[in-house]
Amino acid sequence: MNDRMNRIVGIILVVASAAGFGTLALFGRYAYADGMDALTILCLRFGLAAIPALALLAVRREPLPRGSVLLRLFGMGVLGYVGAAFAYLAALKYASAGLVALLLYLYPIFVALLAVLLLHEPLTGAKGLALGLALSGTALAVGPLRGQALGILLAVGSALLYAIYIIVGTDVMRRVSPVQSSAVIFATAGICNGVLMMVTGPQLPATGRGWAAITGW
Helix, strand or coil: CHHHHHHHHHHHHHHHHHHHHHCHHHHHHHHHHCCCCHHHHHHHHHHHHHHHHHHHHHHCCCCCCCHHHHHHHHHHHHHHHHHHHHHHHHHCCCECHHHHHHHHCCHHHHHHHHHHHHCCCCCCHHHHHHHHHHHHHHHHHCCCCCECHHHHHHHHHHHHHHHHHHHHHHHHCCCCCHHHHHHHHHHHHHHHHHHHHHHHCCCCCCCHHHHHHHHCC
């Protein structure tokens, strides 16, 4: 019963994560309309997300990871939430939100292929069917598929970087708690994007609607 409940909870969390991830294009469009650029959006989103994660880490008295695990979490923050997230938001300037969302959801295919190549996991017929159905469902759900070549390239690049992020995290996540990993990754992404934002010049939200887009409300 315990294993069954864990599986159900896991499925619910995956669905909730996918639903939240799917709103990024919508909120990104609102943020752009308020005058922000990609680096400012990412700095604010991850900087704000790091605050409750670090606070929860302190409340639970969990130590920060150390050594190679900490370095790999730093790398995941840079790879997944600096590289992949920046490419995704940048793609929205050159392609429709529907096309960018569809191309981003190529990442499960990349994950499956990388798992075969690097983790030696079998690619079963059931996995292949599930991937095909998921991609087909996304294609039916998204809006107009319009975009320039640069937008397409950035969106596919984002999907590939996110897939690498997941593969790298497969081993690391077994050694740390979700709170530990989230605190380090969010803080790393917030700081790195903040440094890049200061180099290019911050473009902060001009209205309450912009701040709402940043916080996801």
